[in-house]
Amino acid sequence: MESLHQALKIAFASEFAFYLKAHYFHWNVEGPLFSQMHDLFGKIYEEVYGSIDAFAENIRKTGAYTPGSFTRFSALSSIDDETAVLPAEAMVAELLQDSEKMSEMFRIVFRAAEELGLHGLSDFLAGRQNAHDKHSWMLRSTLK
Numbered sequence: 001m002e003s004l005h006q007a008l009k010i011a012f013a014s015e016f017a018f019y020l021k022a023h024y025f026h027w028n029v030e031g032p033l034f035s036q037m038h039d040l041f042g043k044i045y046e047e048v049y050g051s052i053d054a055f056a057e058n059i060r061k062t063g064a065y066t067p068g069s070f071t072r073f074s075a076l077s078s079i080d081d082e083t084a085v086l087p088a089e090a091m092v093a094e095l096l097q098d099s100e101k102m103s104e105m106f107r108i109v110f111r112a113a114e115e116l117g118l119h120g121l122s123d124f125l126a127g128r129q130n131a132h133d134k135h136s137w138m139l140r141s142t143l144k
């Protein structure tokens with residue numbers, strides 16, 4: 001259970017960092033495809049943000065406390081922070097890489113939840129993997 005708690009906190013902090021990056025790109029994207037990119041990043045950050053509260057509550061259901069500060073998020077997150085304003089295509093490429101990383105993280109944590117018979121939790125984690133697979137597909141298609 002201890003290793004599941006740690007893996008969940010890392011995935012949660014990473015998901016929050018991913019959300020923040022997508023929102024940051026939504027605010028700052030520029031270029032001839034501004035409108036499409038602004039909307040694409042908008043759809044992604046809204047979907048991910050919409051999962052954050054349920055994610056935190058799923059962590060609480062396992063008995064662990066949920067991190068919720070920049071200090072803890074930055075210590076736990078596996079998603080690299082972005083402080084530069086990148087060209088639009090580089091934003092898409094970076095968010096794609098991060099989304100694929102999130103899918104992989106959820107694939108692994110899902111197994112840990114399943115091993116403990118926490119089917120409600122694993123169902124939630126499978127949903128997050130599926131959501132990131134969709135985000136990755138949209139980002140990948142944008143780059144072609």
Ligand SMILES: [Fe+2]
Nearest residue numbers: 026027038042
């Ligand atoms: Fe907006």
